[in-house]
Amino acid sequence: MTENINHFDIIIIGSGPAGFTAAIYAVRGGAGVALFGGVAPGGQLLYAAEIENFPGFPEPVAGAELMERMLKQAKSLGVRVFQEDALKADLKTAPFTILAGGNKKYTAGAVIIATGARARWLGLPSEQKYTGKGVSGCATCDGFFYRGKEVCVIGGGDTAAEDALFLAGFASKVYLVHRRDKLRACVRLQEKLNSNPKIEIIYDHAPVEIVGGEKVTGIILKNVKTGAARRLDLPGVFVAIGHAPETKLFGDQLKLDDGGYIIADERRQTSLKGVFAAGDVMDPHYKQAVVAAGSGCVAALEALKYLEEIKK
Ligand code: NAP
Numbered sequence: 001m002t003e004n005i006n007h008f009d010i011i012i013i014g015s016g017p018a019g020f021t022a023a024i025y026a027v028r029g030g031a032g033v034a035l036f037g038g039v040a041p042g043g044q045l046l047y048a049a050e051i052e053n054f055p056g057f058p059e060p061v062a063g064a065e066l067m068e069r070m071l072k073q074a075k076s077l078g079v080r081v082f083q084e085d086a087l088k089a090d091l092k093t094a095p096f097t098i099l100a101g102g103n104k105k106y107t108a109g110a111v112i113i114a115t116g117a118r119a120r121w122l123g124l125p126s127e128q129k130y131t132g133k134g135v136s137g138c139a140t141c142d143g144f145f146y147r148g149k150e151v152c153v154i155g156g157g158d159t160a161a162e163d164a165l166f167l168a169g170f171a172s173k174v175y176l177v178h179r180r181d182k183l184r185a186c187v188r189l190q191e192k193l194n195s196n197p198k199i200e201i202i203y204d205h206a207p208v209e210i211v212g213g214e215k216v217t218g219i220i221l222k223n224v225k226t227g228a229a230r231r232l233d234l235p236g237v238f239v240a241i242g243h244a245p246e247t248k249l250f251g252d253q254l255k256l257d258d259g260g261y262i263i264a265d266e267r268r269q270t271s272l273k274g275v276f277a278a279g280d281v282m283d284p285h286y287k288q289a290v291v292a293a294g295s296g297c298v299a300a301l302e303a304l305k306y307l308e309e310i311k312k
Helices: 017-028 043-047 063-077 125-129 139-146 158-167 187-194 289-311
Strands: 007-013 033-036 080-082 088-090 096-100 104-113 118-120 149-155 172-176 198-203 204-213 216-223 229-234 236-239 242-244 275-277
Touching: 007 096, 007 275, 017 033, 017 043, 017 063, 017 104, 043 063, 043 139, 063 080, 063 204, 104 187, 104 289, 118 275, 125 204, 139 158, 149 229, 158 172, 158 187, 172 204, 172 236, 187 198, 204 229, 216 236, 275 289
Parallel strands: 007 033, 007 104, 033 080, 104 275, 149 172, 149 236, 172 198
Antiparallel strands: 088 096, 096 104, 118 242, 204 216, 216 229
């Protein structure tokens, strides 16, 4: 297949496990492949301190290391990895056009969208006010600043559990605040939480207000069953309440479901022929690295098939 300086058979947008797996399969299938992966390729897993459910790693592996390996693998197989964001995409007509850094234009016969998801926020005005001043959405980025201090993590899923465990390595105490009486996190993580003496789980509480002066000094919680208010005095609030699909570049061009996920069939074909989607951007259910990787594989195989078909 063909590749010139600005045209590729397949352009992949996104550099998580879905994007890199798609790139690896597409390039091995003989396509000229470009991947736009942002300034720091790797996606959400860059912020995962330890991964112990990606096959092939008997010891836990840091997310950043896993992604570095995927990046190296893709590059060594011949994928052109652009460490810049795709800024605009015109997916209405083939060849599809992607505008990237410096308004440079790239075209492709097929596009695979693997832009993943971005962290969700609580939506409290005080949360916005204190972002970067005690409120964080990234435990692995900011945990270090809370050595010997008390912090809380909001959320009850795997991310919140992993963040709490990671923060317990620095902080003197970690409150995990969950709005229900049962965690959503997997059993293994729950066991780890329960056996960590630095972690206290506060069930049935929702955050109402983050308080402070220049910086955060505490958080007000409400017991969702009794309505009673409770205040925790601490300088760090970590928000880990899930993720929303990252579709801002394409939302007006592709069909999305009610949750904002790209609608793609089992072949990862979206509502536009030749445009495929893989990983968390189209997966409202599983959101696992290994599922995203498999999804990227399917998208690449289908994109290769599509390119063969349109050549006939
Ligand atoms: P998640 O599973 O959707 O959990 C989000 C949590 O935040 C839930 O407990 C939810 O409460 C709570 N929440 C949502 N909105 C809230 C609000 N406004 N106020 C207070 N709490 C709120 O998200 P996640 O933990 O980021 O995980 C996403 C996916 O990635 C999951 O499929 C997970 O398995 C996967 N993941 C896997 C790993 C791993 O395998 N190592 C690590 C991280 C993530 P409710 O429970 O009441 O809904």
